[in-house]
Amino acid sequence: MRFAIIGAGYIGPINTAALMEVQDAEIAAVSNRTLEKAQALCAGLGLRCPTYADWREMLDREKPDAVVINLYNDLHKECFLECARRGIHVLLEKPVANTYSDCLEMMEAAEKAGIKVSVLQTQRYNAVFITAKAYIDAHAQQLGELVSVNDNMCCHYFWARRSVWHLDPVRSGGGIVLNYGVHQLDRIHWFMQQKTVSFHAQYLTKKPGIATCSSYAMMGVGDGGTPYVATCTGNSDPLVNEMTLAYQNGIVRCVLGDNGETQMGAYVGDTDSGGFHRLPLLVENGEMNHLMYTRQFTEAADYLMGKTDVPPVPLAWGAEMVRLCCLGFGASPAAGPQS
Numbered sequence: 001m002r003f004a005i006i007g008a009g010y011i012g013p014i015n016t017a018a019l020m021e022v023q024d025a026e027i028a029a030v031s032n033r034t035l036e037k038a039q040a041l042c043a044g045l046g047l048r049c050p051t052y053a054d055w056r057e058m059l060d061r062e063k064p065d066a067v068v069i070n071l072y073n074d075l076h077k078e079c080f081l082e083c084a085r086r087g088i089h090v091l092l093e094k095p096v097a098n099t100y101s102d103c104l105e106m107m108e109a110a111e112k113a114g115i116k117v118s119v120l121q122t123q124r125y126n127a128v129f130i131t132a133k134a135y136i137d138a139h140a141q142q143l144g145e146l147v148s149v150n151d152n153m154c155c156h157y158f159w160a161r162r163s164v165w166h167l168d169p170v171r172s173g174g175g176i177v178l179n180y181g182v183h184q185l186d187r188i189h190w191f192m193q194q195k196t197v198s199f200h201a202q203y204l205t206k207k208p209g210i211a212t213c214s215s216y217a218m219m220g221v222g223d224g225g226t227p228y229v230a231t232c233t234g235n236s237d238p239l240v241n242e243m244t245l246a247y248q249n250g251i252v253r254c255v256l257g258d259n260g261e262t263q264m265g266a267y268v269g270d271t272d273s274g275g276f277h278r279l280p281l282l283v284e285n286g287e288m289n290h291l292m293y294t295r296q297f298t299e300a301a302d303y304l305m306g307k308t309d310v311p312p313v314p315l316a317w318g319a320e321m322v323r324l325c326c327l328g329f330g331a332s333p334a335a336g337p338q339s
Contacts, residue, residue, distance in 0.1 A: 001024060003019060014288075072171050074098050074171050084113040100326050144248030153233075154233050154236070168211070176216065177213045181218065181321075186318075194226055196223075218328060
């Protein structure tokens with residue numbers, strides 16, 4: 001399958017390098033508004049393919065089978081609809097769009113065109129989450145019912161090299177909420193396997209001189225009765241990135257990074273032992289998490305190529321994560337989408 005890359009910014013080289021590892025996937029062309037970035041991406045990865053400043057021209061000339069859309073959030077819909085009109089399959093960076101109404105329009109276009117789509121939700125491919133999920137699936141009867149999920153992130157979101165568009169409420173759709181919030185909501189729902197039926201959120205804009213949200217707290221309840229909380233603050237390091245899943249008969253804890261206090265890993269705790277023990281990782285993430293991205297693109301590209309029948313992350317699933325984020329904006333004074 002011939003893939004075209006649309007967008008060569010920060011995530012573009014990472015996604016392209018991962019796609020290059022996928023069997024039967026060929027990089028046909030790369031586009032970026034600033035042509036030099038597309039050329040730099042190709043040079044850095046040793047790609048010998050055409051580069052374009054206009055993605056429409058690229059689609060006209062190269063006629064790819066599929067695209068990877070790495071554009072700013074607010075450009076997703078326009079590009080997606082054009083690809084659907086041309087019958088081109090899509091791998092779409094999260095979030096699907098800035099508003100749920102845009103997501104619905106994209107879903108309708110995909111169904112009408114009959115194209116295959118998978119949303120790129122990278123974190124569920126992290127070695128820690130894969131290890132924890134495998135343990136939970138293998139010990140479901142022993143663990144019992146999932147009682148609650150607590151997902152917590154703290155980070156220095158406003159670092160010096162943060163892309164300017166991330167700090168623009170129109171372009172980013174509210175900053176940290178649609179950037180990190182959809183990650184947390186995706187991984188929570190991936191573990192819960194429940195649809196949210198009750199949701200409340202509070203978003204704060206507290207960073208001086210920054211118009212986008214800087215922190216949030218999301219609270220929801222799944223249709224199986226499981227409550228969850230997702231919190232994130234972008235004010236400062238050290239990095240905290242962890243999830244605690246409490247079951248009737250045990251606790252599973254996922255820690256995604258070392259920070260001097262906690263060590264990366266998947267941990268299991270129970271009443272009998274009175275403590276946590278660390279599980280051996282089933283897979284590795286590799287240098288700069290490259291293997292995590294490769295796993296993601298292998299599953300997604302295999303679906304587009306017909307090697308599997310079910311999209312790893314359906315468009316409707318990605319849209320639901322956006323819908324929940326937008327619900328929180330509806331009750332908050334913070335800048336963000338109102339759909």
